[in-house]
Amino acid sequence: MKKAVKHLPAIITSVSLLILWQIIAMLINAAYILPSPVQIAVRIWELREPLFTVHTPYTMLVTLLGLLISIIIGVILAMIMDRYETAERALYPVIVTTQTVPITAIAPLFVLWLGYGIWSKVLVSVIITFFPIVVSLHDGLKSSKRESEELFQTMGASKAAIFLKLKLPGALPSFFSAIKMAVPLSIIGAAMGEWLGSQSGLGYFSKRMMTQLDGAGVFAPVVILAVCAMLVVAFISFLERKFVKWRKEI
Amino acid sequence: MILEFNDVCFGYKDRTILKNISFGVREGECTAIIGPSGCGKSTLFRLINRLEKPQSGSILYRGQPIESAGNITAFMPQRDLLLPWRTVLKNVTLAFELKKQRDKKPEAYSLLERVGLKGYENVYPSELSGGMKQRVSFARTLAVGGELMLLDEPFSALDSLTRADMQDWLMAQMSQLDKTVLLVTHDIDEAMLLGNTILLMSGEPVDKLISTDVSYIKTREDIYKASQLREKLLSELETEGHR
Numbered sequence: 001m002k003k004a005v006k007h008l009p010a011i012i013t014s015v016s017l018l019i020l021w022q023i024i025a026m027l028i029n030a031a032y033i034l035p036s037p038v039q040i041a042v043r044i045w046e047l048r049e050p051l052f053t054v055h056t057p058y059t060m061l062v063t064l065l066g067l068l069i070s071i072i073i074g075v076i077l078a079m080i081m082d083r084y085e086t087a088e089r090a091l092y093p094v095i096v097t098t099q100t101v102p103i104t105a106i107a108p109l110f111v112l113w114l115g116y117g118i119w120s121k122v123l124v125s126v127i128i129t130f131f132p133i134v135v136s137l138h139d140g141l142k143s144s145k146r147e148s149e150e151l152f153q154t155m156g157a158s159k160a161a162i163f164l165k166l167k168l169p170g171a172l173p174s175f176f177s178a179i180k181m182a183v184p185l186s187i188i189g190a191a192m193g194e195w196l197g198s199q200s201g202l203g204y205f206s207k208r209m210m211t212q213l214d215g216a217g218v219f220a221p222v223v224i225l226a227v228c229a230m231l232v233v234a235f236i237s238f239l240e241r242k243f244v245k246w247r248k249e250i
Numbered sequence: 251m252i253l254e255f256n257d258v259c260f261g262y263k264d265r266t267i268l269k270n271i272s273f274g275v276r277e278g279e280c281t282a283i284i285g286p287s288g289c290g291k292s293t294l295f296r297l298i299n300r301l302e303k304p305q306s307g308s309i310l311y312r313g314q315p316i317e318s319a320g321n322i323t324a325f326m327p328q329r330d331l332l333l334p335w336r337t338v339l340k341n342v343t344l345a346f347e348l349k350k351q352r353d354k355k356p357e358a359y360s361l362l363e364r365v366g367l368k369g370y371e372n373v374y375p376s377e378l379s380g381g382m383k384q385r386v387s388f389a390r391t392l393a394v395g396g397e398l399m400l401l402d403e404p405f406s407a408l409d410s411l412t413r414a415d416m417q418d419w420l421m422a423q424m425s426q427l428d429k430t431v432l433l434v435t436h437d438i439d440e441a442m443l444l445g446n447t448i449l450l451m452s453g454e455p456v457d458k459l460i461s462t463d464v465s466y467i468k469t470r471e472d473i474y475k476a477s478q479l480r481e482k483l484l485s486e487l488e489t490e491g492h493r
Binding site: 145147148150151152153154155156157161165166169170172244246 | 299301321323325327329331333334335336344345347348349374376394
């Protein structure tokens, strides 16, 4: 009951916006320009088979592969930059530069290099996703206080012990925040990659529906993408509560 | 002497902090070090903890260079620096873990009982008051087990009432412990109450430590009986602060 009350403002806002959307769509009365939420829901039901058996699994696979690779790259880079100052000076500007490159402009190149298969989309997802992970985790590792590190040294701690028992647990909240930020980005990256060149996936499906002027069909995969993002973020939040339960104590 | 500083010089970049200072610490005693802010009190601890090396001179532990002495110190910092993700018990066992000593939970329990925190083992630091956190920090320092306890202004972050309580508590603890204690403080009363000897850091940069025996002061009443000494130390500290 308490939980329901807590979420009440969000529920009221969302339902109000949907009602407003429904009214505006009914007033415009042109589904190819602005389909109503009801029309989108109906279209999702009609297209349930290709959407849920082919395209959603494909996009989720791209998303999860992109996220996994980003986490591996992000964690390794953050650890190296934390350990070696020279590496930090060498890598940090390069990492920031990767985010100034317009991905939509160069993504077709990835298709050229890696083909229409899954990896060109995974690459788009990785490039978009690894940045928040590496930056947040790096900041998290740096956030341990110098005096705490020195206290560990006075207790005879090795560098590995300082990392494992001080820096890493201290960086966990930043890590989870980064993952929560990265999940929607990873989904956007996957859909963007599919939009630019693919034969399956929700991004590809949305583009195909657009060529058919099927407004509700364009929105259907977008809604599914949003729901997927919310579910994955909710799962990450559950893990965060489990592993960083001390955070609420602060 | 358990610890000796011989003509030790130390500084950061262009700033000399300690210039040819020499002093000794007697075993089993509490030596209080006082001096104005920024004079280098904590630097002394950094040198003893081997976080810094003297630029010249030597520091001896039981007559041997301190560099080769192993883990001889147990350091209690100004702020508790408890790890928020560890419970009170796990903050204490950390000291054992870092020494790769396993199965030390019973010792940690008894240390927490000693500092009056029985029943708080599974509580997170954020749920404790300032004084309780300092007691956990003290228990962790005891768990480190070094012969030389270095207490760096351990109660400076507490309010005056809690500080007075903690001073009485620490005095009782020290009387039961067979430890040599070095206490850095800027509080004359704290130094007189807890110390057997007071070392006043003098000069800019510090070039000598003026030693005063206060072993006859055992209670707060004694401090007020020794009001002349208190006034003298206060005025010396003030003079050093104005340098």
